[in-house]
Amino acid sequence: MLQRLWEYRFFVLTSIWNDFYLRFVRSKLGSAWLVLHPLSQVMIYAFILSNLLASRIPGVSGTYGYAIYLMAGLLAWNLFSEVLDRCMKVFVKNANIIKKVNFPRITLPIIEIGSALLNNMILLIVMTIIFLILGHGISWSILSVLLMAPIIALLAAGVGITLGVLNVFVRDIEQVVPIILQILFWFTPIVYPASGIPEKYLTYLRLNPLFQAVTAYHQAIVYNKFPSLIEIAALFALSMIACTVAFSLFRRASADMVDAL
Amino acid sequence: MSVLSAEGIGKSFRTHRSEWHRILSWYVPAGQVRYEKQILKDIDFRVDAGKAVGLIGQNGAGKSTLLKILAGTMQPTSGRVHIEGRVAALLELGMGFNPDMTGRANALNTAGLMGFSRVQAEAALPGIEDFAEIGDYFDQPIRIYSSGMQVRLAFAVATAFRPDILIVDEALSVGDAYFQHKSFDRIRQFRAAGTTLLLVSHDRAAIVSLCDRAILIDKGTIRMDGHPESVLDLYNAIIAEKEGYSVRQIIGADGRARTISGTGEAIIDKVALLDETGLETDILKVGARVTLQVDTTVVESVPNLVVGYMIKDRLGQPVFGTNTYHLGKSMEKLEAGEKPSLRFTFDVNFGDGNYSLAVALHEGDTHLGRNYYWQDLALTFTVVNTEHSRFVGISWAPPELELVR
Numbered sequence: 118m119l120q121r122l123w124e125y126r127f128f129v130l131t132s133i134w135n136d137f138y139l140r141f142v143r144s145k146l147g148s149a150w151l152v153l154h155p156l157s158q159v160m161i162y163a164f165i166l167s168n169l170l171a172s173r174i175p176g177v178s179g180t181y182g183y184a185i186y187l188m189a190g191l192l193a194w195n196l197f198s199e200v201l202d203r204c205m206k207v208f209v210k211n212a213n214i215i216k217k218v219n220f221p222r223i224t225l226p227i228i229e230i231g232s233a234l235l236n237n238m239i240l241l242i243v244m245t246i247i248f249l250i251l252g253h254g255i256s257w258s259i260l261s262v263l264l265m266a267p268i269i270a271l272l273a274a275g276v277g278i279t280l281g282v283l284n285v286f287v288r289d290i291e292q293v294v295p296i297i298l299q300i301l302f303w304f305t306p307i308v309y310p311a312s313g314i315p316e317k318y319l320t321y322l323r324l325n326p327l328f329q330a331v332t333a334y335h336q337a338i339v340y341n342k343f344p345s346l347i348e349i350a351a352l353f354a355l356s357m358i359a360c361t362v363a364f365s366l367f368r369r370a371s372a373d374m375v376d377a378l
Numbered sequence: 379m380s381v382l383s384a385e386g387i388g389k390s391f392r393t394h395r396s397e398w399h400r401i402l403s404w405y406v407p408a409g410q411v412r413y414e415k416q417i418l419k420d421i422d423f424r425v426d427a428g429k430a431v432g433l434i435g436q437n438g439a440g441k442s443t444l445l446k447i448l449a450g451t452m453q454p455t456s457g458r459v460h461i462e463g464r465v466a467a468l469l470e471l472g473m474g475f476n477p478d479m480t481g482r483a484n485a486l487n488t489a490g491l492m493g494f495s496r497v498q499a500e501a502a503l504p505g506i507e508d509f510a511e512i513g514d515y516f517d518q519p520i521r522i523y524s525s526g527m528q529v530r531l532a533f534a535v536a537t538a539f540r541p542d543i544l545i546v547d548e549a550l551s552v553g554d555a556y557f558q559h560k561s562f563d564r565i566r567q568f569r570a571a572g573t574t575l576l577l578v579s580h581d582r583a584a585i586v587s588l589c590d591r592a593i594l595i596d597k598g599t600i601r602m603d604g605h606p607e608s609v610l611d612l613y614n615a616i617i618a619e620k621e622g623y624s625v626r627q628i629i630g631a632d633g634r635a636r637t638i639s640g641t642g643e644a645i646i647d648k649v650a651l652l653d654e655t656g657l658e659t660d661i662l663k664v665g666a667r668v669t670l671q672v673d674t675t676v677v678e679s680v681p682n683l684v685v686g687y688m689i690k691d692r693l694g695q696p697v698f699g700t701n702t703y704h705l706g707k708s709m710e711k712l713e714a715g716e717k718p719s720l721r722f723t724f725d726v727n728f729g730d731g732n733y734s735l736a737v738a739l740h741e742g743d744t745h746l747g748r749n750y751y752w753q754d755l756a757l758t759f760t761v762v763n764t765e766h767s768r769f770v771g772i773s774w775a776p777p778e779l780e781l782v783r
Contacts, residue, residue, distance in 0.1 A: 124493055124495075125490065125493060126495075127489075127490040127494065127495050127496045127499065128487065128490030128491050128493075129490075130490075131483070131486055131487045131490050132487060132490070135476060135479055135483060135487060138479070138483075139476070139478050139479070213470070213473055214473050214474050214491070215451065216446065216451055216452070217446070217449070217451060217467070217469040217470050217473055218449075218451065218467070218469075218473060218474070218491060218492075219449050219450035219451050219465070219467065220491055220492075220493065283401065286397040286400060286401060287397045287398070366404075369404035369405070370401075370404060371453075372452075372453035373400065373404070375446070375451055375452045375453070376391055376392075376452070
């Protein structure tokens with residue numbers, strides 16, 4: 118499997134490049150949209166929560182403190198939801214090639230993961246520049262994002278591929294997942310500080326793996342501290358479990374998948 | 379040595395009580411299958427290296443499913459496929475093309491999809507550009523291409539690398555006449571270089587001119603495996619097959635199978651070619667006058683009877699055909715026991731070579747209406763050129779030459 122994947126590396130790379138390149142060719146603002154979407158999200162939340170509801174994030178000072186906190190959380194969240202969404206839809210989207218071309222199908226989700234990671238890296242770079250403009254100091258701890266991003270992508274891919282395989286047979290999944298993601302978004306401390314959560318709920322909210330991921334991003338980007346390695350390791354272990362489940366399902370479903378597409 | 383063999387391939391699509399039961403069945407071997415639809419049954423054949431085999435069959439016979447199994451995208455339910463070498467399957471052209479990318483970028487990406495590396499793909503680019511003949515459009519996005527240009531590019535990419543086994547699904551009947559010609563040429567070159575070919579087509583000419591052998595798939599099984607012309611004749615008979623219809627094949631003295639089919643309300647007793655002196659013959663001179671005699675018997679009274687014939691060349695391509703309907707002499711209200719005899723007299727304006735003649739009795743203007751009796755290869759004859767100046771081709775159209783110097 119890995120050997121065949123290696124043989125198809127050229128296909129994977131050109132496909133990621135094409136996906137990336139296409140964002141530039143047909144829209145006037147091209148790559149700017151990559152950043153404008155999350156930025157508009159940040160501006161809405163920042164305006165409503167920071168100005169209208171006048172909430173403050175403890176430990177972060179400055180006019181733009183809240184916006185920076187939001188951006189850090191959204192960087193993690195967007196990676197997770199984009200990889201999950203792409204992997205969930207990848208098999209249905211490529212039904213025709215799957216049915217008619219003999220090639221390693223595992224390349225398809227890998228292309229999606231690669232594209233999403235590339236987009237996320239660009240977002241990270243632009244955010245870093247914005248932070249510097251806003252006067253928020255960046256420390257070396259931001260580099261730990263480079264370790265966490267692949268782990269979040271793996272977790273999302275594991276869940277996404279599992280859902281993607283099931284989605285081939287039960288198309289309702291594609292409809293249900295956005296709702297679940299919406300709920301998950303609000304149960305993750307992205308727009309509000311984790312410290313504001315009442316103690317009795319905190320224990321439950323911590324069960325959400327994204328809670329750890331987003332908190333780690335906050336540590337690294339907002340508070341300039343290296344996140345705890347144990348938490349990253351735990352997240353990595355969880356990602357591996359998700360990927361194992363996905364892989365097992367994918368292998369067993371392979372034959373039936375072509376029939377159902 | 380066979381490079382491709384199908385050993386007892388069967389394929390059935392299963393319907394489970396619900397899709398969740400299907401998902402469960404991957405982990406728990408349980409009998410929740412509610413309904414099983416068999417598409418293919420005991421498909422068994424081998425193809426030797428460098429041979430070309432045509433696959434024919436009606437829509438829904440299972441051809442496409444079989445091709446997908448041979449191409450390796452679909453798993454058979456039973457049996458196995460054994461393949462030696464690289465397979466290229468042109469099941470559909472232009473798959474995976476991205477309309478917003480240029481022809482060049484799409485060509486590279488598709489080469490990648492076929493499993494080639496950057497170096498191999500880039501080395502093949504000039505050849506692809508050359509073969510597609512789309513000029514400057516090669517560096518334009520595909521969405522502005524005409525459909526013909528897309529097909530040309532797709533074919534050029536798909537055949538940029540000579541495979542050991544080439545599987546083609548009707549994809550060739552696209553593009554203009556010039557490009558069709560060119561793509562056939564490429565396939566012929568592949569064959570000459572040793573590629574094994576598996577071709578699915580409804581185009582008689584393509585099968586007869588490219589294949590050494592044909593396989594007829596009918597209702598998921600192999601109905602016939604043999605000489606392309608004999609198989610195509612049986613296929614034609616099956617197309618017209620309806621309720622109460624019999625199709626049988628008899629092997630003639632020359633070893634070729636003759637297909638006789640029809641509902642049998644009227645039958646043919648005798649078919650003969652007579653020369654100008656009224657003697658039966660099977661060797662005709664170019665330009666000679668000849669009479670085709672068809673003796674028939676009406677078995678059950680029918681409202682309408684049309685008698686037609688079709689002359690085909692050595693490759694099975696139609697040369698000339700007509701019937702009594704088009705000649706303005708269809709017979710009405712025939713009683714059982716009548717014995718109409720017909721004599722078609724015409725000039726043999728054909729080139730030299732072997733020809734065959736099919737005769738049909740039917741209702742209305744084509745044999746697709748009610749088909750009483752249909753006989754392929756009712757007789758064969760040879761045309762020889764002994765009296766005229768030398769010429770080539772299947773038609774005799776002698777010119778008058780005026781030369782000005």
